[in-house]
Amino acid sequence: MKHEDIWRALDTLAAEHGLSASGLARRAGLDATTFNPSKRRMPDGRARWPSTESLAKVLEATGASLEGFTALVTGARALPAGGRATPVTARRIPLLGLTQASGEGFFDDGGYPVGGGWDEMALPEIADPHAYALEIAGTSTEPVFRDGDVVIVSPVAPIRRGDRVVVRTQDGEVMVRQLTRRSARRVDLRSLNPAYPDRSLELPQVTWLHRIVWASQ
Structure with missing residues (x-):
């Protein structure tokens, strides 16, 4: 330590x-x-x-x-004990830079990774077959995640208040935030870096919302 x-x-x-x-x-x-x-x-x-x-x-x-x-x-970001996914045999999953994730052709309409522009990384035994990894770039998520950290995202993992999530908007913006509230109308998101603003989005503005289940730090 x-x-x-x-x-x-x-x-x-x-x-x-x-x-x-x-x-x-x-x-x-x-x-x-x-x-x-x-x-x-x-x-x-x-x-x-x-x-x-x-x-x-x-x-x-x-x-x-x-x-x-x-x-x-x-720096552990494993699922909690008795967590929400069942471990399976380790495999490789698609990896993309966070700044690239707002581009076209990397996700289907359901938010699952598609296309051939992804790299790969070894998955730390997470069951979701649609899981993918994003590499953090810049300072917008510091000090929680730093430039070069890799987060693993599960499109099917249940999400509750307080979870760290990846959000894509209808405008194509992709961001990492902490979910503070989700209602039938709005999604409220807290910035991980106090220097950056929190966000509150109308539900129709959100294309998808996925939970971060692990990070390398």
Whole structure:
């Protein structure tokens, strides 16, 4: 376990709740500067660990479990225990850059991958025969997903509030967001990066909505 993994997990937890690092500290009842970059190193330049007390307060304030936080530290994005898909023999699935995904000819009307322009990657044993992978590009999903991370997406996995999803709009835009609410009329999406705006779309604006079930980090 490395210092940067702990701090990245804290940044990720903050982003998942629509907060900055300072906002997360305030929610946990800590000084707003507790998680600032300047507090992540000692005066002599050595890396500093966050205190166990501050971590405990963060978990309590966000409702996160220790197991869930540990998963963020390790970068795991496996399905939950007793999850929603049954493991099968490992296979290879189509892989596409996220920025390419808004182009034509990569998905059919149901949102399933088609065509010959995809690369391939080994699938970490996820049952959905229509699963595909997207490579993150840019900073719009930081700190949850970083440039070069690969996410595996399942078109058939059930989706609930709080899940990270890939959304395609009728205008051809493809984005990665966190689902905060879905009604009979609208889909509300939270940006993973607080620097980017949240989105609220009328249901007819959404072509498809797929759940991210795993990510390499």
